[in-house]
Amino acid sequence: MELTNTRTAGNRGSFYPETCAAVQNSINMFSSKVNNVVNPELLKVIPKAIVAPHAGYVYSGFTANAAHKTLANAGPESIVVVGPSHHVYFEGISAAFTENYETPCGSIETDLTLLEALNDRFHFNKVVSAHHREHSTETQMPFIKHYHPNTKIIELIYGKTTWQQVADVVEYILSKSESALVISSDLSHFYPLREAEILDAVCLNAIKHADLKLFSQGCEACGIIGIKALIRAVNKLNLKTGILDYRTSAEVSTDSNSVVGYAAAVVW
DSSP states (O other), rough: OOEEEEETTTTTTBBOOSSHHHHHHHHHHHHHTTTTTTTGGGGSSSSSSSEEEOOHHHHHHHHHHHHHHTTTTOSSSEEEEEEEEESOOBBBBBEOOOOEEEETOOOEEHHHHHHHHHHHHHHHHHHHHHTOOOHHHTTTTTHHHHHHHHHHEEEEOOOOHHHHHHHHHHHHHOTTTTTTEEOOOOOOEOOHHHHHHHHHHHHHHHHHHTTTGGGGGTTTTHHHHHHHHHHHHHHHOOOOOOOOOEEETTTHHHHSSEEEEEEEEOOO
């Protein structure tokens, strides 16, 4: 398994703050409000997986933090982050074959043992260009470094593939008691607020009830492949789901004519 040294933080200073102090300040601010917004019982569960959004922290940071703060209850040895490719077209799933992953608060080690086991089983692609600036996965890493300072990670990005193929990987990861999973996805994009809320409600209902058939009723999400893969695993492994938070970009931008939806969900 040929490795490079570090996956650099290509979105540092754009999707999230440049400095560690600024990242910590943002996370502390989000956390100071979470108990007033999120169901306190869900905040206590011991997750196997979370769904978290990946927009700029100013828009989706509170929602993403709610998911990652809950994942901190689990204390996993490794976390696998799975997200869609936004910038590079390729087929299948690509892994970051790097020893470390850069964040503003220091690097995170790659779980090379788990990566090798996954690669032997699923034969990942190595599309280096897909990883350099992929924000769907990178935006999760400062949260992971904050809540899991000694946990190792793996970054997986999928291109043109099926949710069934991703589900095989997801189920294998969730079968490992020492590992946890982050599925990265935003919801609907650029609809008027009321229309976005209707579309997003379909996604939320499908996740809440762990029902794959419900996604076909109008759910739109850039990471829907990962979400569907997770829901199949939920059903096969007899896990539970809950919605931690939902909001749209209109809460920050005040533009209700074209919004993006964000949700946080937990699986245990």
